[in-house]
Amino acid sequence: MPQTLIQPEFKVKIDYDKCHKCGRCVQQCGWNVYSFNERPIPDDAKCRACHRCVTYCPARCITIEKNDLAFRDNDGWGPALRKSVWRQAETGGVMLTGMGNDKPYVNIFDHLVLDACQVTNPSIDPLREPMELRTYLGRKPDAVAVEPDGKGGFRLAEELAADGWLDKNIQVDTPVIFSPMSYGSVSLNVHRSLAMAAERLGTLMNTGEGGLHADLYPYADHVIVQVASGRFGVDPEYLSRGAAVEIKVGQGAKPGIGGHLPGEKINREVSETRMIPQGTDAISPAPHHDIYSIEDLRQLIYSIKEATDYKPVGVKIAAVHNVAAIASGIVRAGADYVYLDGFRGGTGAAPQIIRDHIGLPIEIAVAVVDQRLRDEGIRHQASIVAAGSIRSSADLAKIIALGADVAAIGSAALMALGCHLCQGCHTGSCSWGLTTQKPELTRRVDPEWGAERLVNLVSAWSHELQEILGALGVNAVESLRGSRERLRAIGLDEQTCKILGVKPAGM
Amino acid sequence: MAVTSETRKPLEGYVQADPEVTIDGNVATIDARGIYYKQLNEAVRRCLAEGVDKVVLQDVNGQRYIGTGIRGADKHIEVFGTAGQDMAMFMDGPTVEVFGNAQDGVGNTMNAGKVIVHGDAGDVLGYGMRGGTLLVRGDVGYRVGIHMKAYEGHVPVMVCGGKARDFFGEYMAGGTLVLLGMGSNSDRPLVGGYLGTGMHGGVIYLRGEVEPWQCGKEVGIFEADEDDLARLRPVLEEYCEAFGVELAEVLSVPFTKLLPTSHRPYGKLYTYV
Known part of the structure; x- marks a missing residue:
């Protein structure tokens, strides 16, 4: 019987006339595609088209092509579905994959356009005039007190908040933060790159649920520490290190399910940081077993506040059908920010069926949550962080206009570090040294190089955002937040436009 | 204003x-x-x-x-x-x-130290507890000892003197969880169902017996032998000292031991795309 019915997805072609026979490709490939017998010989079946070998081949003699075997047309049964059936018939396993949803759902971002000033309102040139990107994460006071400044005007009263209590906020110099990726799912060098970049950019990285490695302690003011259902690495020391604490309830790529970091990825350092034994699976249960209600969530938020002298506490959820009501509950439970993760968000490992079929686009989630919180008069009580495939500064501007305070980027950050979206994170063999713990692979990321590339990316987006704001004629990112009048929809149905609170183009 | x-x-x-x-x-x-x-x-x-x-x-x-x-x-x-x-x-x-008495969540994600409760305690005791000792004289609620874990020098110990409800030791990943069933106000069985469901580390000792149907499929049921009792002894002594209970009385009933059958209960669940 055939071992498998599944043919390789890609073809690795080597132009042997050009090949130096240097073996660089053999050494670079994390997936063991190449063997070497006088010349490199590829095994197509193992290739994930991550282009590591292509990038490092000194002779530029490698090309990766799609293995376009013809299948008889069938709109229902696309080749990917047929392959899934064969794979599961062979193994009986749950299909595990990495990164975000790759299915062709309508991408709402690509159906939204931004406004600009012409004639009646002057646009602003951000190169010559101040353009504020700084914003603050956290609860704002219900009212602020003002007092006469003695010169005929007014100033903020010494006691800023009218009720005498001002909640701690975190300053971010640009509305882009890095999304949670745990040490364990990504390498320590990735964490180092993110932390260094966050510090230089005046923004935040997020530990994910894998604890905070001691090497990152100096960056603690730019780190959000996460508390997830497995409570890995969570102790008073950890909580005291973060600028804020985030309760992870859900993730866009796998709403409603927990996580299993396989034992193979739990080496000594990961084990120390997570505070669990080496080699055993790190199992994050699907729910927090101390959260079965909004009241329980409030209890956990305030236990963390009690343990941290009232630091900001955020709650991260996956965008799901009733996200507006859930977010309202989260804000009323006392969260300082709500982190909404859309269904295109990435993951280090998730069952494919969950990743591709559960949850909502982030555009919808942010629009309905922002509206709901405004309607209820509690929008100021929490910031909104939006994530789940923010791909450019255009997406960034659009999501802020739909109501987010800040966007978080994960996939884009990994791409800055070399990721080619090959969706092999779950294998632990990332050739780019990102989603792996193998020392021969993780050392491929120099944190200094990584930090520089991340700073470049976010700086570039920030400049572009300033240009967009200037074109809109506003001089602060906070003026764009929730300003849906500056968006128009092209090719979206009436109902979707209503839900987004966006008019169709031409209106 | x-x-x-x-x-x-x-x-x-x-x-x-x-x-x-x-x-x-x-x-x-x-x-x-x-x-x-x-x-x-x-x-x-x-x-x-x-x-x-x-x-x-x-x-x-x-x-x-x-x-x-x-x-x-x-x-x-x-x-x-x-x-x-x-x-x-x-x-x-x-x-x-x-x-x-104490309510729910005693010793939640606790790292080190000691908690002694001279009465009953509620649900979700010692959730994700990584170290230290938690002693409860009386009955406890649901999901007690859930996801307790051990790490190198940190080995958490929890002793519940009375009876427990469902999901005792669920997802347990490390440490020692003991249930004595003594002096309980309840006429229920020693422990409810779903005992040790998803357990992948640590050990549960029960003073008395359990039926296999009460246990999760990830645990094996054994009689506690002399080595076990030797390991349990200092734990039980600490309990007896805290509450003035006779050790001989605690040891007068044989103990049952529950161990996980795998440290990787879900290792074979997946196939790669």
């Missing part, structure tokens, strides 16, 4: 005022009657920061988060009354002794 937001109003019956604190040498006594948890816990932390070794809380009536996030192995808190939710959560070192 004071505006108090809805979410910050104190619960009915509590006052948001600093409690009365009496300091006598190394011991601070706080009258907790009617005091909101925030001010009560601030007072406790202030006393500990000022170098007091022992804080005695009188008339506690459900105030939450007592001892949450506090550190220092030489610090003691005594609670008279009923301790509220999430007592000793994230605690790292101190000893908390409750002369009364």
Whole structure:
């Protein structure tokens, strides 16, 4: 019987006339595609088209092509579905994959356009005039007190908040933060790159649920520490290190399910940081077993506040059908920010069926949550962080206009570090040294190089955002937040436009 | 012009005022009657920061988060009354002794230290507990010892003197969880169902027997042998000393041991795309 019915997805072609026979490709490939017998010989079946070998081949003699075997047309049964059936018939396993949803759902971002000033309102040139990107994460006071400044005007009263209590906020110099990726799912060098970049950019990285490695302690003011259902690495020391604490309830790529970091990825350092034994699976249960209600969530938020002298506490959820009501509950439970993760968000490992079929686009989630919180008069009580495939500064501007305070980027950050979206994170063999713990692979990321590339990316987006704001004629990112009048929809149905609170183009 | 937001109003019956604190040498006594948890816990932390070794809380009536996030192995808190939710959560070192009952979440994500409850305690005790000792004299609720874990020198120990409800030791990843079934007010069986479901580390000892149907499919049921009893002995001695119970009486009934059948219960669940 055939071992498998599944043919390789890609073809690795080597132009042997050009090949130096240097073996660089053999050494670079994390997936063991190449063997070497006088010349490199590829095994197509193992290739994930991550282009590591292509990038490092000194002779530029490698090309990766799609293995376009013809299948008889069938709109229902696309080749990917047929392959899934064969794979599961062979193994009986749950299909595990990495990164975000790759299915062709309508991408709402690509159906939204931004406004600009012409004639009646002057646009602003951000190169010559101040353009504020700084914003603050956290609860704002219900009212602020003002007092006469003695010169005929007014100033903020010494006691800023009218009720005498001002909640701690975190300053971010640009509305882009890095999304949670745990040490364990990504390498320590990735964490180092993110932390260094966050510090230089005046923004935040997020530990994910894998604890905070001691090497990152100096960056603690730019780190959000996460508390997830497995409570890995969570102790008073950890909580005291973060600028804020985030309760992870859900993730866009796998709403409603927990996580299993396989034992193979739990080496000594990961084990120390997570505070669990080496080699055993790190199992994050699907729910927090101390959260079965909004009241329980409030209890956990305030236990963390009690343990941290009232630091900001955020709650991260996956965008799901009733996200507006859930977010309202989260804000009323006392969260300082709500982190909404859309269904295109990435993951280090998730069952494919969950990743591709559960949850909502982030555009919808942010629009309905922002509206709901405004309607209820509690929008100021929490910031909104939006994530789940923010791909450019255009997406960034659009999501802020739909109501987010800040966007978080994960996939884009990994791409800055070399990721080619090959969706092999779950294998632990990332050739780019990102989603792996193998020392021969993780050392491929120099944190200094990584930090520089991340700073470049976010700086570039920030400049572009300033240009967009200037074109809109506003001089602060906070003026764009929730300003849906500056968006128009092209090719979206009436109902979707209503839900987004966006008019169709031409209106 | 004071505006108090809805979410910050104190619960009915509590006052948001600093409690009365009496300091006598190394011991601070706080009258907790009617005091909101925030001010009560601030007072406790202030006393500990000022170098007091022992804080005695009188008339506690459900105030939450007592001892949450506090550190220092030489610090003691005594609670008279009923301790509220999430007592000793994230605690790292101190000893908390409750002369009364405790509510849910005692020792949640606790790192080190000791908690003694001279009464019954509620649900989700020692969730994700990584170290330290939690001793409860009486009955406990649901999901007790859930996801307890061990790590190198940290090995958490929990002994429940009475009976327990469902999901005892669920997802357990490390440490020692003991259930004695002594002096219970309940006429239920020793423990409910779903015992050790998803367990992948640590050990559960039960004084008495369980039926296989009560257990999750991830655990194996064994009789505790002499080695087990030798390992249990210091734990049980600590329990007996805390509550004045005779060790001989504890040991008069054979123990059952539950172990996970795999450290990787879900290792073969997946196939790669």
